Amino acid sequence: MGFVNRWWSCLWTALRFAILEQARNRLALLIVLLFVPLWTTLAFEVVARTPLRFHVRSVDRWLVMDANVLTQITGALQALTLVIAFMMFIATARSALFDRRLVQAGYPRSCLAAAKCATLVLVAAVVAVYATAWTHLLWHPAQPMVFAGGMFTGALTYGAFGIVLAAVLRSELAGMFLAIMTSSIDLLLQNPMINPNADSPVVRYLPAHGAVQASVAAGGLHTVPWSSLLLGAGWALGMAALGMTAFAVRTRTQRLPAAQAADQHTARGAAAAVQAP
Secondary structure: OHHHHHHHHHHHHHHHHHHHHHHHOHHHHHHHHHHHHHHHHHHHHHOOOOEEEEEEOOOOEEEEEEHHHHHHHHHHHHHHHHHHHHHHHHHHHHOHHHHHHHHHOOOOHHHHHHHHHHHHHHHHHHHHHHHHHHHHHHOOOOOHHHHHHHHHHHHHHHHHHHHHHHHHOOOHHHHHHHHHHHHHHHHHOOOOOOOOOOOOHHHHHOOOHHHHHHHHHHHHOOOOOHHHHHHHHHHHHHHHHHHHHHHHHHHOOOOOHHHHHHHHHHHHHHHHHHHOO
């Protein structure tokens, strides 16, 4: 019982620190508040309202939707994936040394991993709801909750991808470049306005395919695209598992006893500072 109580106490402390780390990233918060509505509004108002056909694989139907709406959906997903990947990458990269010292001091690695996952879910949910609410001001998706679910799975997938990049790369510039390029290729290839062959079988293997399919289906159909939502959730879980594995490997270090003792003292002091009100 004492071990369980200690584990939950450690988890709560790690979660507080992870949320505070996100709150300190003012650039990311500014991007969320300004870039998401700016990009979605410009896509809706500037892009031509030419009807386009979109193949919803989960229900095997062709949906006709205006080009500006389709571009707004993929643009909103791209904005979310970039923002969440950026937030999780920066937070994980900058807390790497602190996390390593906590583990060396005996802090449960599982608590740190669970705190990062919980923070990712919380941030992705808030940003997905924000993007859905802003979209609702411009046009009304047929299923707003499912639309938000599609946005949520896309944000989760790339947020976990940001954790993976932070665990395997040392350069913040390299990490952000890979996140931007991967997200751009993923989302642009699924927009039929940019890629006339957006229904290609190859596109099904892209990370955000389930999120795009679910969001577009929710925008124009009243049928819940369960398989698309499950595909998006599967990508998110798989990427999160990969990220947690990379995080565990990175925080597993072997130090000399004297150096380890010094790190333990520093980490205990840092943990106490986090717990302090």
